[in-house]
Amino acid sequence: MENLDRLKAIFGGKEITLPHHIRILMSLKKEYGISEISYGEIIKMVHDKGEQSAKMRDFLKNEVLKLLYECGECPLHLAECHTQKVPGDGDWNSPLMLIGEGPGFEEDKQGKPFVGRAGQLLTAILNKLNIDRKKVYITNVVKCRPPMNRTPQSKEIKACKRILELELEFIAPKVIITLGSVPLNYFKPNSSIMQSRGQWIYKRGFWIMPTFHPAYILRQGGETLKRVKWQVWGDFNKAIEKVRELSDYKFN
Ligand code: SF4
CATH class of the missing domain: 3.40.470.10 (Uracil-DNA glycosylase-like domain)
Incomplete structure (x- = not known):
């Protein structure tokens, strides 16, 4: 992930844990070849009319589902x-x-x-x-x-x-x-x-x-x-x- 590499370089190569929404939006940008625009603008783009925006929404949905299905953050899933x-x-x-x-x-x-x-x-x-x-x-x-x-x-x-x-x-x-x-x-x-x-x-x-x-x-x-x-x-x-x-x- 190009942006992530740049961030790692800034922080001296240390591992960086990004908030989930940033990590997912960075993957979306990469997947759709979106260049330097703000995350607010990406969210607007995701909610536009048209096929591309619908695909982007599916992408985000699948990323959230992946996180959810892997989740073991609290004991409720063990009940x-x-x-x-x-x-x-x-x-x-x-x-x-x-x-x-x-x-x-x-x-x-x-x-x-x-x-x-x-x-x-x-x-x-x-x-x-x-x-x-x-x-x-x-x-x-x-x-x-x-x-x-x-x-x-x-x-x-x-x-x-x-x-x-x-x-x-x-x-x-x-x-x-x-x-x-x-x-x-x-x-x-x-x-x-x-x-x-x-x-x-x-x-x-x-x-x-x-x-x-x-x-x-x-x-x-x-x-x-x-x-x-x-x-x-x-x-x-x-x-x-x-x-x-x-x-x-x-x-x-
Ligand atoms: S209820 Fe607990 S285990 Fe279930 S998805 Fe939420 S945090 Fe994860």
Whole structure:
């Protein structure tokens, strides 16, 4: 890698461990013969229309998947309930990213996020909004199922952060819907979902709309269920409106 050799020369030939996103973008530049442009410009290029940009997105996706499938950074992949890693799913060119907490039983079995009962509810909400699920990007804070579907621990979230950060960096969504308390606290630590739900957070260039996790909706009944459903519906509508304000992306 030409650039890496140059860096090694600057640092007296010492081994340099580059952050994953830099290493991957350097490989992308090499693969596509891209000359000296900034990484910000490469990300823009990756999200352009056209075949070349689509191939570049596939390249980035495969690099992230490689890292994910090799990952042994926390003990979750050793848990008895663990079958496989569950990568994010959907369009790498979508301006909308949905982030949940972690895979559950069905997700672990199928290797896809949000495919159990909560996932079916999420898909139904998207369908009601006339959104094809394949046109958004859906992922989780941790990519391996925690035992008994418990909340991921902070050390597991910290270990898995490198994958989510690569997804955020390369997909560069304009709007993020956080589903439940864990992804909300990823962006805004010490927050209460009850207080923050439905209120915009603007951070790191992302418009973030916190809402309840669909599994929480499924646990409600009676009047609370009606209220919570309307709240989530309202939050999704606000997020979609914001996407339409910021881009001309077509969801179906
Ligand atoms: S949860 Fe994340 S950090 Fe832990 S082993 Fe799975 S992929 Fe790696």
